[in-house]
Amino acid sequence: MLEIKNISKIYKVGTFGNKELHAVRNVNFNVKNGEIVSLIGESGSGKSTIGKMILRLTDITSGQINFNGVDISTFKGAALKDYYRKVQGVFQDPFSSYNPIFKADRIFNIIHEEFFPDMSGSDWETKLNESLGCVGLNPEHVLNKFPHQLSGGQLQRFLIARALLLETDFIVADEIISMLDASTRIDVLNLLAELKSFGFSVLFITHDLSLGYYISERAVILYRGCVVEMGKTDKIFNNPIHPYTQALMSSVPRLDKHWEEGSGGDLCTRESMGIQLGCSYYGRCKSAIHEKCECIAPELVEVEEDHLVACHLNSK
Amino acid sequence: MKFSIPSSGRCNVSLKVDNLTVYYQTLRGSVQALEQASFEVANGEIMGLAGESGCGKTTLSTSLIMLTPPMKHIGGSVLLDDELLPIADEKKMVDYRFKKVSIIPQYAMNAMNPTRKIGKMIEELLRSRKIDYKSREEELLRRIKMVKLPQDVLDLYPIELSGGMKQRMVMVLSTLLDPSLLIADEVTSALDVSSQKAVSELLVEFRDQQIVKSIMVITHDISILYQIADTIMVMYAGQLAEKAPTKTIIHVPRHPYTKMLISSLPKVGVKFEEHRLEGIPGKPPLLLNPPEGCRFKARCPLAFEKCREAPPFVEIEPGHFVACWKEC
Numbered sequence: 156m157l158e159i160k161n162i163s164k165i166y167k168v169g170t171f172g173n174k175e176l177h178a179v180r181n182v183n184f185n186v187k188n189g190e191i192v193s194l195i196g197e198s199g200s201g202k203s204t205i206g207k208m209i210l211r212l213t214d215i216t217s218g219q220i221n222f223n224g225v226d227i228s229t230f231k232g233a234a235l236k237d238y239y240r241k242v243q244g245v246f247q248d249p250f251s252s253y254n255p256i257f258k259a260d261r262i263f264n265i266i267h268e269e270f271f272p273d274m275s276g277s278d279w280e281t282k283l284n285e286s287l288g289c290v291g292l293n294p295e296h297v298l299n300k301f302p303h304q305l306s307g308g309q310l311q312r313f314l315i316a317r318a319l320l321l322e323t324d325f326i327v328a329d330e331i332i333s334m335l336d337a338s339t340r341i342d343v344l345n346l347l348a349e350l351k352s353f354g355f356s357v358l359f360i361t362h363d364l365s366l367g368y369y370i371s372e373r374a375v376i377l378y379r380g381c382v383v384e385m386g387k388t389d390k391i392f393n394n395p396i397h398p399y400t401q402a403l404m405s406s407v408p409r410l411d412k413h414w415e416e417g418s419g420g421d422l423c424t425r426e427s428m429g430i431q432l433g434c435s436y437y438g439r440c441k442s443a444i445h446e447k448c449e450c451i452a453p454e455l456v457e458v459e460e461d462h463l464v465a466c467h468l469n470s471k
Numbered sequence: 472m473k474f475s476i477p478s479s480g481r482c483n484v485s486l487k488v489d490n491l492t493v494y495y496q497t498l499r500g501s502v503q504a505l506e507q508a509s510f511e512v513a514n515g516e517i518m519g520l521a522g523e524s525g526c527g528k529t530t531l532s533t534s535l536i537m538l539t540p541p542m543k544h545i546g547g548s549v550l551l552d553d554e555l556l557p558i559a560d561e562k563k564m565v566d567y568r569f570k571k572v573s574i575i576p577q578y579a580m581n582a583m584n585p586t587r588k589i590g591k592m593i594e595e596l597l598r599s600r601k602i603d604y605k606s607r608e609e610e611l612l613r614r615i616k617m618v619k620l621p622q623d624v625l626d627l628y629p630i631e632l633s634g635g636m637k638q639r640m641v642m643v644l645s646t647l648l649d650p651s652l653l654i655a656d657e658v659t660s661a662l663d664v665s666s667q668k669a670v671s672e673l674l675v676e677f678r679d680q681q682i683v684k685s686i687m688v689i690t691h692d693i694s695i696l697y698q699i700a701d702t703i704m705v706m707y708a709g710q711l712a713e714k715a716p717t718k719t720i721i722h723v724p725r726h727p728y729t730k731m732l733i734s735s736l737p738k739v740g741v742k743f744e745e746h747r748l749e750g751i752p753g754k755p756p757l758l759l760n761p762p763e764g765c766r767f768k769a770r771c772p773l774a775f776e777k778c779r780e781a782p783p784f785v786e787i788e789p790g791h792f793v794a795c796w797k798e799c
Contacts, residue, residue, distance in 0.1 A: 197663040306754055336523040337691065338751035341735045345750075348743040362664070365694075369737040369748070392739060406668040408694035410721060410738050414668060 156356050157186040157209065157325060162218030164204050164380075178204045179380040180435070181218070183455070186325070191348065191357040193367035193388070196377035197403075202360045204380075206327045209358065210244045211235065222325070240270060243318040247330040249310035253302040259310065260298050262317050270321060286319040290346055308339035315346060319353075326350075329360045344370055364407050368392055373461075376400050379435040382455060386462035396464045398443075399436045434467065442468055484550075485685040486512040486535075486652055491547035493534045501543070502758045504530040506709045508547070509784055510792070512652075512685045517678055519696030519717070520689045521732075522706035525755060528689050529577070531706070532654045534558060535687075536572045552651055552684075569600060573650035573683075577657045580637040583629040589640060590625030593647070600648075607647060614643045617680075618673055635666030642673060646682050653683040659695055671699045693736060697721055702790070705729045708755045708766040711784050715791040725793045728767050765796070773797050 164179040179201040186192045196202045207213045209220060215228050222242065230238050246252055253259055267279050274282070284294045290312040297309055305313075311331055318326055328347060332340040347357055348370050361367050367374055368388055375385040376397070384397040395401045405415060433449040434440070440448065447467050455463040491508045494501035504527045512518050520528045530542070535558065538544055544559035551571060557563040576582055584592045593611065594604045615624060618639040629637055638658065646653060655674060659667040677683050688700055696703050697717060704714040705728065713726040724730045731751045741748065753770040756762055762769065768778040777796045784794040 197665070337693070337732055338523060338735055339754070340750070341737065341748045342750040344737070345743070345747060363737075365737045365739045365741070368739050369741055370743055388742075403664060406664045407739075408664075408667070408671075408692065408698050410694050410697050410733075410736060411740065414672070414698050 156188050156190075156223060157358075158219075158221040158224075159184050159205070159209075160219040160221065162205070162208060162220060163216045164201070164208060164213070165216045177380055179208070182377075182380070182382050184375050184382065184385060186356050186358055188356060189351055189354050190373065191351060191359055191371040193371035193374040194358060194360045194377060195362065195364060195367050195374055195403075197362055199379070200377040201380035202362075202377050203329055205377075206244065206329045206358065206360050209327055210242065211238070212244075236269075240321050241323055242325045242327070243321060243323045244327040244329065245311065245314045245318070245331045248334055249307045249314070250302060252314060253310065255302055257301075259300055259302045259305055259313060262313065263320065266317060266320055282320065286316045289319055290316045291342070292316070306339065307335050308343055311335065311343050312346065315343075315350070319350075324354070325356045325358070327358045327360070330362070332366070333361070333363070364392070364404065365409065376403070381435040381452070382463075382465060383436060384462075384464050385455070390459065390462040394462075396458060396462075396469055397436075397466050398440050398468075402439075434465075483514045484511050485514045485516070485552060486687075487550040488535075489548045489550070491531070491534065491549060492545040493530055493538065494543050494545050495530075496541045496543050497759075500759055503761050504709050504758055505534065506761075507781070507784075508711050510704060510711060510714055512687065514684050515678060515681075516702060517675065517686045517688060517700045518714075519693075519700035519703040520687055520706065521691065521693050521696060521703055522712075523755060524691065525708075525758070526706045527709040527758075528706050529656060530709075532574070532656055532687060532689055535652070536568055536574050536654060537561075537564070569645075569650065570648050571650055572652045572654070573645045573648070574654040574656060575638075575642055575645045575658050578661065579641040579658060580634045580661065582641050583637065583644075585629055588626055588628055593625070593644060596644070597647075602648070611643070611647060614647070614682075615640075617676070618643055619669075635662055635669065638662060638666070638670055639673065642670070642677070646677055649682055651684045653677065653686045654689070655686060656689045657691075658688070659690065660692065667695070668698075671695055675699050693721075693733070705732070708761060709758055710766055710781070711792070711794055712767070713791075713793050713795075714784075715793075719791055725787065725791070725798050726795050727771050727773050727797070765794070 159182060161181050161183055162179060163181055166176040166178055168174045168176045182205060194202045194205060208215050211227065220227050227238055263283055287294045292309060292312055297305060302310060332343050335343060359371055371388050373386065374388045374391050376383050378399045384391055384400045395404050433451060434453050437443050437448045445467055453465045453467045455465045457463050458469060489509050491505060493505040494503055508531060522528050534542060535549060538558050539561060549556040549558050556567060583589065597604045597607060612622060615622060620636060620639055624640065632640065659670055662670060674686055678686055688696065690696060700717050702714060703717050703720040705712045707728050713724060713729045720729060721733060724733055735748055735750050737748060751770055756766055764779040764781050768774040782794045782796045784792050785799060786792050787798055
């Protein structure tokens with residue numbers, strides 16, 4: 156369904172915009188029909204930038220994003236509107252996704268006016284109630300309220316219901332539950348997983364490994380804008396190969412295992428000159444011994460079926 | 472890392488909170504954010520304080536160090552090292568703040584003065600407390616080394632440090648006068664996983680080196696507490712729900728809220744297709760006019776007649792306190 160081919164994003168930074176920041180570097184992956192893919196990485200790994208590029212909220216510096224075989228990067232006007240009918244995003248902070256001055260269900264009215272102008276009021280109402288029912292909300296309780304009168308979980312479900320109304324095929328879910336409380340977040344997560352049966356595909360962006368494992372079939376691990384490991388979720392979690400994935404697995408706090416003693420968080424980092432050239436993880440990698448690691452960027456190599464790793468140590 | 476609870480238990484109490492009630496005064500009435508909280512923290516104990524947003528965990532910790540309007544002390548007392556803390560008297564608390572009770576505030580990375588070099592700022596801070604900077608300098612440098620920061624950090628401005636480094640610097644600063652009680656409010660929530668781990672482990676080290684006697688770690692992330700805390704206290708809507716050693720809370724919780732909360736947390740190894748986790752239906756009550764009795768009763772599957780009275784926070788086995796009529 157969605158094919159990401161060699162995309163890069165360079166931000167201009169510095170006082171006069173004369174410095175370049177490579178937020179995303181040559182990333183490739185696809186999302187198939189009815190599949191949930193997790194994009195996992197720490198802050199600054201470029202995971203949100205990828206989400207924004209898919210949603211056309213920011214331009215792609217180089218590369219291609221194909222949706223159902225068509226390159227989306229040149230879409231304008233009507234074509235872009237048609238694209239948004241199929242692809243929608245839900246973001247981290249439910250409270251800033253809404254205009255506090257207007258009632259929250261205004262987002263539905265906008266869709267009615269913009270995308271379904273021919274539909275009569277009563278038909279629309281049935282459709283709206285149906286989709287609110289799908290996300291587990293009672294229309295009587297939630298309609299006609301201002302954003303501050305609804306909980307974070309309800310607001311996030313509103314945004315998902317909005318995507319349902321549009322008969323969307325693909326949702327970019329950027330950290331959608333990290334602002335929610337523990338007792339409500341799992342409901343939103345379950346909802347997302349259930350949507351799969353409607354034929355939805357989801358790109359689930361998160362920094363929390365256990366959430367990624369819970370919901371997705373495939374995972375992509377990002378570090379500093381590069382894919383370091385990707386493949387089937389089970390394979391990555393049970394057999395992490397890249398040193399970064401291993402470090403990530405061991406430092407994420409878990410409820411079933413204590414931190415290993417002495418494995419410590421990475422406090423010291425190695426200065427690396429050739430960050431533009433070499434492996435993105437060279438600066439922190441404990442196993443980097445090769446000169447190769449500093450100068451040549453490793454490529455993704457398949458180590459077993461549906462499990463790819465970008466590390467020189469593994470490509471003999 | 473040690474995960475042992477001091478066995479001598481109660482004769483070794485560092486902090487004793489008795490029936491503490493704190494309300495927020497608003498134009499529409501009092502928000503009953505903390506109701507009748509009674510608990511103890513032992514010497515050398517790292518107590519985790521967990522709960523959803525708005526459950527009163529920050530109110531509890533703030534009232535131990537800086538109870539200012541609109542917060543109002545309604546009743547109850549706080550004993551620190553057998554000494555009564557004058558929490559309701561803002562002026563008298565000056566003698567205790569920083570020296571006896573210290574806090575690593577939420578968003579600590581932005582807590583330092585951006586216009587001063589860090590060393591200069593510390594010097595001014597100590598002078599304001601009438602303490603000679605030179606007498607603490609050696610110790611300061613040792614601590615900076617302990618948290619693995621470079622020595623020349625004192626000549627830098629806060630903006631020159633990364634988020635994790637600033638967090639560690641504030642930790643050194645907060646504990647410089649060896650306070651008895653350290654409150655760490657959401658210290659890890661804005662950090663990356665690797666810095667999160669480093670900062671949490673430092674908290675344990677501060678305790679192990681006896682720089683601080685006891686620590687209260689406030690977070691909504693229970694998996695962090697599982698790594699570092701000796702005991703966990705769970706709050707719900709301004710009331711204490713359960714306090715027990717970490718392992719007990721995670722593996723054999725007794726309060727229905729704790730049970731549902733723990734079982735709703737996703738763990739690595741649990742997949743949606745194989746094992747569907749359930750959330751807690753409903754939402755917490757508003758604290759402006761909270762329901763009488765147990766505040767969890769509207770969402771509780773076990774609620775019965777008696778829940779209309781507030782359940783007492785009782786010890787059902789050594790070190791395990793629960794506030795639920797079903798467990799009494």
